[in-house]
Amino acid sequence: MDWLIIGLVIGLGVWALTAWTRSHKLHLVWYEWVLIAVAVVFVLLAYQNYTATLAELEPQAAPFMLIAFGAPALVCAVAAGYLVWRKQQPVSLVPKS
Amino acid sequence: MLDHLTRREFLKDLGLFGVGVTLAPAAVTELSEMQDWDRETTPGAARPAWVKEVDKPTMEINWEQMQRYDERNSSRTGFAKYVGQDRVTELTKIQNDTLAKWLKEGKPGYSLRDVALQAASGSGSGAQSFLGPTDTATPEKRGVPKWTGTPEDASRIVTAAMRHLGAATVGFIQLDTNTTEKLIYSFDPDGKEMQIADVDQPAEDDKKRVIPKKARWVITYTVQMSEETLKRAPTILGAQTTNLTYTRNRNIQLRLQTFLKSLGYMALGEATTNALGIAPAFAVMAGLGEESRLNRLVTPEHGPMVRTFKLITDLPLAPTKPINAGIMEFCKYCKTCAEVCPSKALSMDTEPTWQVRGGWNNPGHKAFFEDSTKCRTYWYQIGTNCGTCFAVCPFAGKDKALVHQFTKALVAGVPVFDGALKSMRDMAYGVPHADGTAIKDPDTWWKLDLPEYGIDTTRGHTNV
Numbered sequence: 001m002d003w004l005i006i007g008l009v010i011g012l013g014v015w016a017l018t019a020w021t022r023s024h025k026l027h028l029v030w031y032e033w034v035l036i037a038v039a040v041v042f043v044l045l046a047y048q049n050y051t052a053t054l055a056e057l058e059p060q061a062a063p064f065m066l067i068a069f070g071a072p073a074l075v076c077a078v079a080a081g082y083l084v085w086r087k088q089q090p091v092s093l094v095p096k097s
Numbered sequence: 098m099l100d101h102l103t104r105r106e107f108l109k110d111l112g113l114f115g116v117g118v119t120l121a122p123a124a125v126t127e128l129s130e131m132q133d134w135d136r137e138t139t140p141g142a143a144r145p146a147w148v149k150e151v152d153k154p155t156m157e158i159n160w161e162q163m164q165r166y167d168e169r170n171s172s173r174t175g176f177a178k179y180v181g182q183d184r185v186t187e188l189t190k191i192q193n194d195t196l197a198k199w200l201k202e203g204k205p206g207y208s209l210r211d212v213a214l215q216a217a218s219g220s221g222s223g224a225q226s227f228l229g230p231t232d233t234a235t236p237e238k239r240g241v242p243k244w245t246g247t248p249e250d251a252s253r254i255v256t257a258a259m260r261h262l263g264a265a266t267v268g269f270i271q272l273d274t275n276t277t278e279k280l281i282y283s284f285d286p287d288g289k290e291m292q293i294a295d296v297d298q299p300a301e302d303d304k305k306r307v308i309p310k311k312a313r314w315v316i317t318y319t320v321q322m323s324e325e326t327l328k329r330a331p332t333i334l335g336a337q338t339t340n341l342t343y344t345r346n347r348n349i350q351l352r353l354q355t356f357l358k359s360l361g362y363m364a365l366g367e368a369t370t371n372a373l374g375i376a377p378a379f380a381v382m383a384g385l386g387e388e389s390r391l392n393r394l395v396t397p398e399h400g401p402m403v404r405t406f407k408l409i410t411d412l413p414l415a416p417t418k419p420i421n422a423g424i425m426e427f428c429k430y431c432k433t434c435a436e437v438c439p440s441k442a443l444s445m446d447t448e449p450t451w452q453v454r455g456g457w458n459n460p461g462h463k464a465f466f467e468d469s470t471k472c473r474t475y476w477y478q479i480g481t482n483c484g485t486c487f488a489v490c491p492f493a494g495k496d497k498a499l500v501h502q503f504t505k506a507l508v509a510g511v512p513v514f515d516g517a518l519k520s521m522r523d524m525a526y527g528v529p530h531a532d533g534t535a536i537k538d539p540d541t542w543w544k545l546d547l548p549e550y551g552i553d554t555t556r557g558h559t560n561v
Binding site: 015022045048049052055056057058060064065 | 106109111325494495497498499500521524525526527537545
């Protein structure tokens with residue numbers, strides 16, 4: 001049941017993200033989408049390994065799983081966000097003398 | 098956001114939504130099913146792709162040097178030979194006094210409920226014998242010919258039967274006079290000579306057991322122990338999962354003998370505990386796992402959390418090959434069992450050696466030989482078999498978290514990461530104590546909701 005809900009959340013998320021980029025006239029290039037996809041996969045892995053490690057009765061290892069898989073997710077998400085943000089900044093046409 | 102949504106965009110978004118719903122579970126949970134994609138339907142153990150079949154085991158063997166071992170020289174049967182009878186008497190007194198004291202104190206793992214469970218675990222099994230039951234309805238008695246089929250068919254039906262009867266993994270060996278036949282004991286633990294002779298039928302009297310030369314096939318199998326329970330080692334509570342597994346095997350062996358005899362074949366089993374031949378050696382040769390630093394079998398599915406058994410038959414079977422899952426290689430870097438061993442019996446050498454440490458070892462293979470007398474002495478001191486090495490082995494874990502599959506695949510395929518993986522494991526799970534303290538609190542075991550026998554019988558099998 002957990003995974004059905006996660007699937008629904010991800011589906012909604014993907015739809016919301018594409019709708020948001022469209023409404024804000026943001027054009028994401030392919031590698032930005034790849035970074036976002038990788039971030040999502042790592043979030044899923046963090047969730048799965050965290051909850052499964054608790055189910056394995058090894059609570060001391062669960063936070064490590066969260067960090068080990070969550071950190072790459074955060075890095076990829078921040079990288080994608082930064083790349084998108086940077087593209088939105090105005091570019092000065094007059095070179096500084 | 099929805100102001101300018103066109104029909105085309107709506108349908109595109111619907112498609113993306115569907116992709117998300119289906120891929121999210123697939124991305125994570127279904128990854129564990131990918132191991133089945135190239136699994137062949139071969140007899141014996143079915144394995145994930147990262148477990149490679151090999152022609153020679155990962156442990157080097159010098160078959161010319163190896164001789165059939167006299168089991169009376171093992172530390173289990175021949176302990177007094179190595180430490181002296183006076184010392185055994187002294188240790189027995191220490192054991193009895195310690196157990197009585199801890200029972201009265203209600204020490205966790207040694208209290209009355211733990212001792213009661215140990216007594217229960219050791220009871221309720223059928224008779225164990227070399228020749229097997231004598232009252233089986235053979236095909237002859239039923240008026241039909243004996244079962245025949247290809248060796249592959251035979252291996253398949255024996256595997257199916259054994260899983261049904263309680264075995265975890267099953268493998269097969271064809272005996273060769275110059276090699277695997279040497280894994281049969283020269284003398285059984287009870288002192289009877291194990292003869293291999295050109296006779297038509299097996300036999301047994303008070304001096305010997307006779308294995309017909311035509312009985313060329315060995316069925317070797319594992320029976321799971323409860324990993325969660327053995328993590329309460331070294332206590333009676335932790336150790337009784339070992340007892341229970343041996344008790345279960347007496348029934349499994351009896352039923353396997355009945356099955357084979359009902360098919361029309363002989364079934365020569367262990368006459369007593371750990372009799373007939375070197376169980377881990379047969380299991381390694383059949384690919385159930387690899388030899389390890391703790392000198393027992395470590396399997397890809399259950400780590401060391403198994404006991405290993407064997408039986409000889411004249412039913413032609415398709416042999417299963419040794420495997421390489423990177424386990425023996427990982428042992429070189431890990432050393433956790435040796436570091437934590439309370440009696441310091443296990444080897445801390447990085448590389449295995451040909452040099453044995455005493456008569457309890459069997460020369461002719463390269464291993465991390467242990468000082469078994471230190472190990473067994475410690476058993477007397479704590480009043481029960483220890484098992485700490487099993488409990489702390491990194492391969493002794495459950496399989497729910499996906500990281501385990503990734504790690505095992507890395508261990509099998511890229512040994513250069515072994516040291517880093519070991520360090521990460523220590524960071525995640527903590528480093529066990531080296532003072533004989535149980536990894537997990539024995540008292541908490543009684544509050545768990547474990548499956549039957551405390552084991553996961555679905556692991557490593559597809560049709561569940």
